[in-house]
Amino acid sequence: MLRTVRADRRTASPRSAVPLGRRLPLVAAAVLAAGLTAACGPSSEPAGSAAAASAAPGSAKALPGGTEPPSADGSPAASPSASAAASASASASASASSSASASGLPGSPASPSRARPGSTAPAGPTAKPTRTTAAPKPPAKVPGPGYDASADARKLVDAALRAARSDGRMVLLDFGANWCGNCKAADKVFAQPQTSQLLGASYHLVKIDIGGDSSANSALLRQYSPSGGTYKMPVLVVVSPSGAVRTDTHVTGNPPMTSDGINSFLRKWAP
Numbered sequence: 001m002l003r004t005v006r007a008d009r010r011t012a013s014p015r016s017a018v019p020l021g022r023r024l025p026l027v028a029a030a031v032l033a034a035g036l037t038a039a040c041g042p043s044s045e046p047a048g049s050a051a052a053a054s055a056a057p058g059s060a061k062a063l064p065g066g067t068e069p070p071s072a073d074g075s076p077a078a079s080p081s082a083s084a085a086a087s088a089s090a091s092a093s094a095s096a097s098s099s100a101s102a103s104g105l106p107g108s109p110a111s112p113s114r115a116r117p118g119s120t121a122p123a124g125p126t127a128k129p130t131r132t133t134a135a136p137k138p139p140a141k142v143p144g145p146g147y148d149a150s151a152d153a154r155k156l157v158d159a160a161l162r163a164a165r166s167d168g169r170m171v172l173l174d175f176g177a178n179w180c181g182n183c184k185a186a187d188k189v190f191a192q193p194q195t196s197q198l199l200g201a202s203y204h205l206v207k208i209d210i211g212g213d214s215s216a217n218s219a220l221l222r223q224y225s226p227s228g229g230t231y232k233m234p235v236l237v238v239v240s241p242s243g244a245v246r247t248d249t250h251v252t253g254n255p256p257m258t259s260d261g262i263n264s265f266l267r268k269w270a271p
Helices: 004-013 022-041 049-055 078-105 153-167 181-190 195-202 215-224 261-269
Strands: 172-174 205-210 235-239 245-246
Touching: 022 195, 153 172, 153 205, 172 181, 172 215, 172 261, 181 195, 195 205, 195 261, 205 215, 215 235
Parallel strands: 172 205
Antiparallel strands: 172 235, 235 245
């Protein structure tokens, strides 16, 4: 059987189609036409997509309409132009944020505080406490001219010392007599406004009569002016609030019985 088939194949006449010599040029022409059609025929791809695909080997081919093929996880991938725009927008936002932070504009992130740990910000200027000045002391009472022989001189001296301890003034003891000329001259100066002001501001004046027979008043004179002898009136003795004698004119001599003399004396021994 095998032999019979082979014999039949050898004896079969060649195809009656176009001779082989003519078919080869036709096949070549058909192949060339197909290549030209594939190269130059209409394409649904946008211009430049083939160049982009050839320029980036291994990159995904662009789909019609400018969309990219889905990514590996199935989500649509952004186009190159959209990615570039997003990157530029992010860069601009970061630059604006850093500029706002550096310039301290509202809405910028708070800059780190420079305050040291544990320190507190100043609460602003504090109001200074108002200084209260002490009310001026009322002037002490200045006795009128002359000497009261019936007055209890010791009680007057004790009251003046108590007042001096309270307000810090000095006590001025004026030992004299109503018939003494110098005592009358001193009284006239004491009544003058400037001298009266000095007396009321710095002294408690006590006038003590030693021109009569009062032993009590004579004892007071010897207590505050113990030098003895003949007293030349008036005897002016300045005593501190504690009772200590500061000056005694029976020892130092009287100042001139004028405004300048007595005022100078009063200023010198004022507290």
